[in-house]
Amino acid sequence: GRGRGRGVGTSGNPQSGRGGRGGRGRGRGKPSSSALAESLAEHQGRLVYQIQVEGGSIATPEEVEAKLRQEVTHNFTVLDSWTAGTSVFLKLPGNCEAAANAISMLRSSLSFRGQKWKITMQRVATKRSQAMSTFIIPKEVVHSFYNGDEDVKFMDLSNIGSKPKIAAHLSGQGVASASVANAFINVIKNNCADLKTLDLSANGMHTLKSWKLLSSYAPHIECLNLQNNALQKAADLSDLRGFKSLRHLWLSGNPFTEQYALEEYQQAVVKYLPKLDTLDGERIIVERRPGPNPNLNIDAITVPDDWPVEERQTRHEVVNFLALFCEVYDSDKRDNLKGAFHDDSTFRLHIRNLGKGRYSFLRYSKTKGGKPSKALRTTRKGASKIVSLLKKYPKTRHDSIGNFNLNFVSRDDSVGELQVEVFGRFMEFSTLNDSAFMIRAFRFEFVFVPPCDDTWNLRIKSAIWTLENDPVGAVSLKKQQQIEASAAAEVSAAAAAAA
Numbered sequence: 001g002r003g004r005g006r007g008v009g010t011s012g013n014p015q016s017g018r019g020g021r022g023g024r025g026r027g028r029g030k031p032s033s034s035a036l037a038e039s040l041a042e043h044q045g046r047l048v049y050q051i052q053v054e055g056g057s058i059a060t061p062e063e064v065e066a067k068l069r070q071e072v073t074h075n076f077t078v079l080d081s082w083t084a085g086t087s088v089f090l091k092l093p094g095n096c097e098a099a100a101n102a103i104s105m106l107r108s109s110l111s112f113r114g115q116k117w118k119i120t121m122q123r124v125a126t127k128r129s130q131a132m133s134t135f136i137i138p139k140e141v142v143h144s145f146y147n148g149d150e151d152v153k154f155m156d157l158s159n160i161g162s163k164p165k166i167a168a169h170l171s172g173q174g175v176a177s178a179s180v181a182n183a184f185i186n187v188i189k190n191n192c193a194d195l196k197t198l199d200l201s202a203n204g205m206h207t208l209k210s211w212k213l214l215s216s217y218a219p220h221i222e223c224l225n226l227q228n229n230a231l232q233k234a235a236d237l238s239d240l241r242g243f244k245s246l247r248h249l250w251l252s253g254n255p256f257t258e259q260y261a262l263e264e265y266q267q268a269v270v271k272y273l274p275k276l277d278t279l280d281g282e283r284i285i286v287e288r289r290p291g292p293n294p295n296l297n298i299d300a301i302t303v304p305d306d307w308p309v310e311e312r313q314t315r316h317e318v319v320n321f322l323a324l325f326c327e328v329y330d331s332d333k334r335d336n337l338k339g340a341f342h343d344d345s346t347f348r349l350h351i352r353n354l355g356k357g358r359y360s361f362l363r364y365s366k367t368k369g370g371k372p373s374k375a376l377r378t379t380r381k382g383a384s385k386i387v388s389l390l391k392k393y394p395k396t397r398h399d400s401i402g403n404f405n406l407n408f409v410s411r412d413d414s415v416g417e418l419q420v421e422v423f424g425r426f427m428e429f430s431t432l433n434d435s436a437f438m439i440r441a442f443r444f445e446f447v448f449v450p451p452c453d454d455t456w457n458l459r460i461k462s463a464i465w466t467l468e469n470d471p472v473g474a475v476s477l478k479k480q481q482q483i484e485a486s487a488a489a490e491v492s493a494a495a496a497a498a499a
Contacts, residue, residue: 047094047123047124047125048079048091048092048093048094048123048124049091049092049093049094049096049097049100049121049122049123049124050089050090050091050092050121050122050123050124051068051089051090051091051092051100051103051104051119051120051121052087052088052089052119052120052121052122053068053087053088053089053090053117053118053119054086054087054117054118054119054120055086055087055115055116055117055118058112058113058115059088059112059113060083060088061081061082061083061088061089061090062081063112064081064088064090064112065078065081065090067110067112068090068103068106071103071106071110072099072102072103072106073102074096074098074099074102075099076092076096076099076100076103077092077093077096078090078091078092079091079092079093091124100121101121103119103121104119104120104121106119107119143191143192144165145157145163145166146192146195148192152196152197153192153194153195153196153197153220154195154196154197154198154199155188155192155195155197155198155199156199157184157198157199157200157203158199158200158201158202158203158225159201159202159203160203161203177210180210181210181211181214182210182213185211185213185214185217188214188217188218189217189218192218193217193218193219193220194218194220195218195220195221196220196221196222196223197221197222197223197224197225198218198221198223198224198225199225200224200225200226200229201225201226201227201228201229201250201253202227202228202229203229204229204230205226205229205230205231206229206230206231206232207231207236207239208226208231208236208237208239208240209239211239212239212240212242214243215240215242215243215244216242219243219244219245220245221243221245221246222245222246222247222248223246223247223248223249224240224243224246224248224249224250225250226249226250226251226254227250227251227252227253227254227280228252228253228254229253229254230254230255231251231254231255231256232254232255232256233256234256234268234269234271234272235272235451236256237269237272237273238272238451238457240272240273241272241273241316241317241457242316244275246273246275246276247275247276247277247278248276248277248278249269249273249276249278249279249280250279250280250281251269251279251280252280262282263285265279266279266282266284266285270284314408314411314418315406315408317457317458318406318418318420318448318458319406320457321340321448321456321457321458322404322406322422324456325337325340326398326426328340329390329396329398330395330396330397330398334387334390334391335387335391337387337390338383338384338387339383339455339456339459340456340458340459340460341383341386341387341459341460342383342449342459342460342461343382343383344381344382344461345381345382345383345386345459345460345461345462345463346379346380346381346461346462346463347379347380347381347386347389347460347462347463347465348377348378348379348462348463348464348465349364349376349377349378349379349389349465349466349467350375350376350377350464350465350466350467351364351365351375351376351377351466351467351468352375352466352468353374353375353468353469354374354375354376355469358438359438359469361376361467361469363393363394364376364378364393364394364467394428394429394430395428395429396426396427396428396429397426397427397429397437398424398426398427404422404423404424405422405423405424406420406421406422407420407421407422407423408420409421409445416449416450417447417448417449417461418447418448418449418458419445419446419447419448420445420446420448421443421444421445421446422442422443422444422446423441423442423443423444424441424442425439425440425441425442425470426439426440426442427439427440428440438469438470439469439470440467440468440469440470441467441468441469441470442465442466442467442468443465443466444463444464444465444466445463445464445466446460446462446463447460447461447462447463448460448461449461
């Protein structure tokens, strides 16, 4: 970025009438937004190199590719090629940086059939949905380390830096990098999705986040070897929750395992993976903590078809979070919601029309004296203050009023934030009579960040809760309850008559 600064100028000369010179500015500029986006894309494996050969239209893309391979010593892979106007374009994956730079250095030194070429290279950050295709590992290379026998289904990716066939395609990057992980996941998804055993040991991985998506494409993995990596804490295992078939796990040789005795070690692991049968070859002997049993049926949370494919694991995490959040909110233990909020989180409640009479929202508004307002906007900051406010709100129930609708908004991995929207309805009970209730329609706008403990799989950084009245829904629900009660009475009467 360009710097800005304010300098001190020289004094003017009164005899000549000339003014002094302005001082030189000094300052440190910030990197441009495009540079930051490009850096993030490179880290996530979403960077490609687009080669433009101007004047190359007299040749086919295949001929241009062949000519360039003759001129540079670096091997490279072409993701895509096409002709536009008088130019031919080639797209190279992110692990072909050396080849892309060598090609760009050719500039105007090449010609073909008497036509001089002008070569330029551009670094392009692809969209997240295209990230899986920006780094290529040939499937035949991966297949050389895969045993597809019916009773085996085993892939050996241990210490892959020592395997020449694979290392040649990594350009020094490790398995933990998003680009390399995506490349392997892409091959597994398309060629061996029935994989049962995966060995990722001795790869120096300090995080498993890049491999979370694999659970969506290889759902039958039962055995996973992560020995001799660099995992620093048991909480890193939360990224394995999507592997529903996982029963056997190896973790010895990771730094965090050395701080536990056997039973403590097993307990720390089964907090995140309660269905494990063995750990490092030893049977699980500790008592398993039961998982949440929410009143809200997870199947009642509707996820749209256009939810991004690469965010499937995120979808499961959000659904599980909402199920537990609603269970606790509907109980008399709302104090337990404190762990669901970030310490510096912000909560806003918006009610556009408080209304009057039976269906009003006056219980959410603590107006003292004066004329009550028609709308309500309440803000609290900090987990303790937010939960104190929620405890004052009426008793509710979320499990009987149809489905919730969940929408993905965005994800910003640079700050670890996930934004989603939730729409739905809930029952709100009268403080005097639990049989008297009304239906409220709501919209929640959440910004989530990673958790800090094993109770909540996400934390709320900010939330905007918008409420509206739904008297039509209340009438419909009461009619349904009357129909069910009438049907139950008829069954009881018939049974008594038969007796």
